[in-house]
Amino acid sequence: MPAQGSLRSRTAATVSGLTLRQISAVLPPEQAWGLWLSRQIVARIMAAFGPSLSGVRVDPVDTHLTDGRRLIGEWVRGRGVPTGAPDRALYYVHGSGYALCSPRTHRRLTGWLSAATGLPVFTVDYRLAPRHRFPTAADDVRAGWDWLIDDLGVPPGRMVIAGDSAGGHLTVDLLLQTATAHPAALVLLSPLIDLTFTRARERELLRRDPAIRSRDAIRLVELYCAAEQPTHPRLTLDVVTGRRLPPTLIQAGGAEMLAGDAIALADDIRAAGGSCELQVWPDQVHVFQALPRLAPEAVPAMREITAFVADALSAGDADRAVS
Structure with a gap:
């Protein structure tokens, strides 16, 4: 990684600090x-500065699992990624502070991920706060993973899960559950892990986040989890003594407060x-990818993700061939 961010990135962070923050x-x-x-x-920023949608195909999903749970989401396929029943896939859990975004806002990113990795990407459209509070989003994320494995029959070892921001928290929570079959690998972009924002406040003492203050971010997250004690094990994630997570790539921006997370x-x-x-990219903002x-x-950064995903799936294929 470079010693510092590009002039364009540093300028963007400065402008963001004067406006968006x-x-x-x-x-x-x-x-x-x-x-x-x-x-x-947020939707307009991601549309204006996101990657091109050229060649991206979207297939909406609104179905019920065999056990009756409803699932809403979409398949996103970049240029050259075949349609039809997938035998491998990337499951994407978008961020939003549990309240802001959707598969639509992230479609440019997931389309780019699909084109870069050659994988179809399924993004779950989990229900948002404040109308839907904890654990609704986590339940919807679980339903998406179960649908891919149980209803579509995609082997978990031939999939990668990725998530950004609050989607990172939802993803780690999913994988810590004992009943969850693990994927080949995990990719996290600027993950939010500490919902008390204690680490974020510590990071702010070193450098202010150009997009948002921790005290403003926590007001957003509280729309989802304020009715529950922060010590709830599904909110305060115990990674150290919990299940060992699959091989993981974490990318964060050096300018953001969630670098500490x-x-x-x-x-x-x-x-x-x-x-x-772990890759902390100098001077980059939240989910700069x-x-x-x-x-x-x-x-x-996307090249790093692509190589990591390819290596993880190849390693899984090699292990299955040996066994």
Whole structure:
């Protein structure tokens, strides 16, 4: 990785600190108009600065699992990725602070992931706060994974799970559950792990996040989990003494407050005996991989993800061949 971010990335972070950070401080997520406007702003940023949708195909999914659970989401296939029943796939859990985004806002990113990896990407459209509170989003994420394995018959060892921001928390929670079959690998982009934002506040003492303050972010997350004690094991994730996670790649931006979460999670995965590659990209903002028109570093970061996914799936194929 470079010693510092590109001039364009550093300029973007500065401009964001003067604009987006100030806007997020005055929009009240507890009020319907504030939440609506926040959703509009995020969606427009991701559309304006995300990768191209050229060649991306989208197939909506609205179905029921054999046990009656409803699942909503979409298949996203980049250029050259075949249609039809997949024998391997990438399962993507989008971020949002549990309240803002959707598969649609992340479609440019998932389309790019699909084209880069050659895999079809399924994104679950989990229900959002404040209308739906904990553990609704986690239940929907679980339903998506169960559907891929049990209903479609895709072997878990031939899949990779990826998630960003709050989607990282939902993904780690899923994989810590004893009944969850593990994928070949896990990819996390700027994961939110500490829902008390204690680590984020510590990181803010070193450098302020150009997009949002921790005190504003926690107001958003509380729309989902405020009714539950933060010590609940599904919220305060015990990675060190829990199940060992699959091989993991974590990428975070050096300019964001959640870099502290990424570093701590990598340490915890290794302490539990797992394998984790951590990349903190200098001067990059939160989930910069979704903004290649703003952050040139998104392109080499995607190459790192692509290589990691390919290696993980190849290793799994080799292990199955030996056994």
